[in-house]
Amino acid sequence: MNDIGTAAATAIDLVVTADPALARIVLLSLRVSLTALLIAALVGLPLGALLAVARFPGRGLVLSVLNALMGLPPVVAGLLIYLLLSRSGPLGPLGLLFTPTAMIIAQAVLIAPILAALSREVLEGLWEEYAEQLRSFGAGRLRAVPTLLWDGRFALLTVLLAGFGRASAEVGAVMIVGGNIDGFTRVMTTAIALETSAGNLPLALALGMVLMAIVLLLNAAAQATRQVAQRAGA
Amino acid sequence: MRAPDTMLPLIAEGLGFAAGGQAILSDVNLTIAAGRPSMIIGPNGAGKSVLLRLLHGLLAPTQGRVAHAGPDAARRQSMVFQRPVLLRRSVMANALYPLRLAGVPSAEREPRARAALEMVGLADLADRPARRLSGGEQQRLALARAAALNPELLFLDEPCASLDPAATRAVEQIVATLAARGTKIVMTTHDLAQAKRLAGEVLFLHRGRLLEQTPADQFFFAPTTAEADAFLRGDLLW
Numbered sequence: 001m002n003d004i005g006t007a008a009a010t011a012i013d014l015v016v017t018a019d020p021a022l023a024r025i026v027l028l029s030l031r032v033s034l035t036a037l038l039i040a041a042l043v044g045l046p047l048g049a050l051l052a053v054a055r056f057p058g059r060g061l062v063l064s065v066l067n068a069l070m071g072l073p074p075v076v077a078g079l080l081i082y083l084l085l086s087r088s089g090p091l092g093p094l095g096l097l098f099t100p101t102a103m104i105i106a107q108a109v110l111i112a113p114i115l116a117a118l119s120r121e122v123l124e125g126l127w128e129e130y131a132e133q134l135r136s137f138g139a140g141r142l143r144a145v146p147t148l149l150w151d152g153r154f155a156l157l158t159v160l161l162a163g164f165g166r167a168s169a170e171v172g173a174v175m176i177v178g179g180n181i182d183g184f185t186r187v188m189t190t191a192i193a194l195e196t197s198a199g200n201l202p203l204a205l206a207l208g209m210v211l212m213a214i215v216l217l218l219n220a221a222a223q224a225t226r227q228v229a230q231r232a233g234a
Numbered sequence: 235m236r237a238p239d240t241m242l243p244l245i246a247e248g249l250g251f252a253a254g255g256q257a258i259l260s261d262v263n264l265t266i267a268a269g270r271p272s273m274i275i276g277p278n279g280a281g282k283s284v285l286l287r288l289l290h291g292l293l294a295p296t297q298g299r300v301a302h303a304g305p306d307a308a309r310r311q312s313m314v315f316q317r318p319v320l321l322r323r324s325v326m327a328n329a330l331y332p333l334r335l336a337g338v339p340s341a342e343r344e345p346r347a348r349a350a351l352e353m354v355g356l357a358d359l360a361d362r363p364a365r366r367l368s369g370g371e372q373q374r375l376a377l378a379r380a381a382a383l384n385p386e387l388l389f390l391d392e393p394c395a396s397l398d399p400a401a402t403r404a405v406e407q408i409v410a411t412l413a414a415r416g417t418k419i420v421m422t423t424h425d426l427a428q429a430k431r432l433a434g435e436v437l438f439l440h441r442g443r444l445l446e447q448t449p450a451d452q453f454f455f456a457p458t459t460a461e462a463d464a465f466l467r468g469d470l471l472w
Contacts, residue, residue, distance in 0.1 A: 130321075
């Protein structure tokens, strides 16, 4: 009990003094997850919008697969990217395994289906409302895609926050493809896993606090988005 | 400003529409010529909205066809719906949007959009989020957006159905202004008094058939069909 109390006190100290080792881990985490989010958004949001407006045979199947991919376990995503990037894999010569780039790829693969599936759902509702009017203006389905992405911006921001939350909180994918190398590929979640099993509770707790703070911030941001959206009548 | 060529008259020949094996409109033949507003009236379920969508090209007819006198007809017409579908943007951005789609040069868009907003009395609200406007203001914005395109032919589907009397009056004034400018108005309404105020001619629709296309003066005093006569007397028709 006393151990935990001491650990908590040390942890708070680490956070307050912005301990360099802690800061490095936090900054790498943010860099990896934000970059992954950006890449996943560039692919996932337009894909979601296209699926919202497109009608083609097999669309139901595509949506089912996409929805299933939302639940892709991070370790499986990690394993797939590991196989691609490992020395004997098709992308092995690039030498990306156990680098932050590999971690970015793994997280992007993990959350792109989430962004696509959620944005498809959000934008399909909007499309149902807009379709007739846009057709009257002479806009085809393809032209509707940028319109829907812009008019759904507030809802899509919430989708992005959900994607970022998923990326920053997952441990399996980055652990497998990053290797949790100290000072190079160690992020918050992998550090917590390692430090806890190594008995270094203060650092694990400090990281846990930062992670919790990020999650809280995300929720606050999502709520603020909803309020702004309401004022804007969106 | 408009090119001398024209899409009018618009002609429907043997126009029919069925959905799920149920005929909604059958054998509609009509000619929409330039001039004062054509009001489409008739009891609920007569097929007024479907007729408007067929004429505008939003629905493909299952029988017959719609023909226009000139080329490029799609760009020369626009439509305002019963419930205005406004983009989640500012009032001004809503007025600009169709102009960009129509390929209007960017320097012309803003003045045209502003002139349209002024015509409907919304210029002062240009920066407001469109969806925060009142119902009447939203419908006026939808009219401004359609008018900014300078359409030759404007379809209005029950534009006042969910508006209070003051907002209805404002919409009717805008419609009259547009008609006076030479825009051909084709409008559905279930409000006989409104039809009387605006109509140059009346198209009376009943159970999916066009029973009359008659000049307004004549229709309201001496309709040629018994159904129209009953409708004007306020008898229930089905």
